[in-house]
Amino acid sequence: MKAKNSIYNIRILMDSLALLSFRCKIFKSYTMSSWRCYTKAELLAIMCVGMAIRSIISLHPFSGFGVPPMFGDYEAQRHWQEVTIHLNINQWYRNGTHNDLLYWGLDYPPLTAYHSYLMGKVAQSLDPRFIALHTSRGFESKEHKSFMRLTVLAADFLIYLPAILSMCICIDSSYTSKLSQIIFTLTMIYPGQILIDNGHFQYNNISLGMAALAIAAALREKYSLTAFFFTLALNYKQMELYHSLPFFVFILGSCLAQRSFLSFAIKFILIATIVLSTFGLLWHPWLRSLKDFMEVISRLFPVNRGVFEDKVASFWCSMNIIFKLKKYFSNHHMALICLGTTLFASLPTNLAVLHRRSQLGFLLSLFNTAASFFLFSYQFC
Template identity: 40%
Template sequence: MEMEKKKTNGSSSTSTSIWMLSSMIIALFAFLVRVLVSLHPYSGAGNPPMYGDFEAQRHWMEITLHTSSKDWYRNTTSNNLSYWGLDYPPLTAYQSYAHGLLFLQPFAPDSVALFTSRGHESPLGKLLMRWTVLSSDTLIFFPAALYFIVVYYIRRGEKDVAWQLAMILLNPCLIIIDHGHFQYNCISLGLTLAAVAAIFSKNELIASVLFCLALNHKQMSAYFAPAFFSHLLGKSLRRQNPFLEVLKLGLVVLGTFALVWSPFLYSKEAVIQVLSRLAPFERGIYEDYVANFWCSTSILIKWKRLFTTVSLKLLSFSATFISVLPSMIQQIRDPSNHSFLYALLNSSFSFYLFSFQVHEKSILLPLLPASLLALEEPLLFRWLTYHAMLSMLPLLYRDHLILPYVALLTLFAFTHYSPYRRCNKGGIDSSVLQKVLMTSSLLCSLVLHLIYLTLQPPKKYPFLFEALIMILCFLQFVIITIYANRKQWMLLDCSVELEKAKKTL
């Protein structure tokens, strides 16, 4: 696919046209892969009474189409909140409304009829639902990825930009969750990616708007908030009039929020009602087997039994805050583009590991900045992608998505090790010990795959294999976080030394 890579020895106009054509091919291919994955089952297919995420999204379209915006987040006769009540911010509600109006209502009105459409699974309805995700992906995530590539890597004169683009667009985890399991992460992640690109092209105000939109699509985008906040603050402090800069950003943020929330601003109760839907603290500190700190250590320390929910909230909040603090301080001191990507990674990982109510799928958030760093940190990126995929194995197994799981992971490996890459930078200079450790860990996980897919767990420990997968992934995630934090601080040291050198000169 990237055969053109080694051929760009012509004039600059030729290489631009080649780059445009090859990125188009990569985008087409990535889209093809998404369409192919959408042939496979989704979460909760044919599984009454609650079905799964597919039904949740379809139900939101039904509710937003047939009730007034005031009732979207309220329990009414036509909106029973105990059946997949809307628990994402307003932008998701608008998106559901738009998708219902443009896709499902005109072609298959039965699939979004009030009450009667619950568990609707007609072939046309399913196809239209799949196309709502496919179109969102192409309209938001793809352009955002191109925008990022152009402002970050092409301006730096990198050679392997086509490969970098393929790494962002062919991320197996994002594809399988959005187009297999069924969600719209492409929208919130695409908006975040566009915000990152906007920052790199020095459009801070646009970046703020985009990131606020991401926050308003999925509250999980807040995982990136510390990085955005500290980076923008650090930049503003370096301007002539820091106070004015901060004020401008603050006003833009408030304005965007006000606009998105305008239908709910008529009374204080309405706002609180929506907010209470967004923060479901009653669900406990963790669910299922997510490879984060609380769930993994619960094998040794029974957090849920030792502490009340209130104190756990406080505990998890402070743990998250402490773990994200170093990265924020670094950003405020030295808000460079390069370190910002690491800050995004570190901040989202802090949240994944330590915050309250984390889901397996939340690993997609740290994965985004990691995929943006693929050219510089190929080892980190592939290691994280593999383990992120592994951490979602139990979830995907329940969805009957093992075939696309295998296919996408293999496809990722092949595109990652493309023979048409120009240069193969190592990233980390790995020692022998590290290689041995990584090989053994990898072998363990491969064996774990086989065990999980073929053997029955012992009756006494029915979730033994899930727990093993969780612990293995948790360890890798911790190592990656420590490495990325160290790397971010090293960038600071570099820039400090550079400044010193400038001063002495």
């Protein structure tokens, strides 16, 4: 919905890292002799450079600045703080007098809403004008913009950067290579993530960081942690569905690899309990009635709004140029077509991972599945 092309490019960042590790593994015998391990001081310097670039980007203007009535992504994030602070939790996703869903209504999972609530509490303690109900719409003070920029930088420093470094180190240990410094450097200066998060007040760094921690845990065969971190990532941004199939089949494969049914049952039940309990805790306020639950689901997956748009570089958008899909297919039929083609494109590699589980296959399936979802699935997130 907001800056979609760049956001979807961010979603396949870590999948590109998987391809990088694969290619580097193939040509390792020819290239690794020219690389050396970075010292801790050099890795710290790379992190500082990455944070410096993010801080510099934060000094520049952003899209929607001073442009009513929506005022851009900055206003979206500010408005979510306003809504979550002043309304009861069961009204966060519900259209009403104090929550016009057509004006930047919440359309991300509960963990994003909780994060907005936490930031709103801090903003309220600094200056109540930042998030005053109704009267703060279009509020663009220098102080609040600085506060918003700092919250993104804090998420980078506390979650994203350590998570990416952990993932890079685990890739190194899995392949007995020296790729961590290369991947870490490329990630620190990746323009897509920096421009969207630090330039336009997004928090993809949180969901990406949780997904990176899940990948690191999977490579270390810590499947309980894998399930926990990926569940958090999925509950922050629903676009992590792009990576859900590889995680599911990789963890399921580890359960099926157990030597006895008892071992399989214990491991499967443990992981299922972690996933379901995490979902249950995060979704608890909306599980009290089917109506509340469906209100959130309809916000996360608004099929009625259309399953693709002309500003997203998907297969359907390209095909629509020569064959007007919306003229011949309803949203319901297009949703079924999207589902079928996405599964058709993504299932082979995931079935291969389930049949012959390997860390390399898992990483490559992340790329293939994310690319399949990007090209063929619903584009309304």
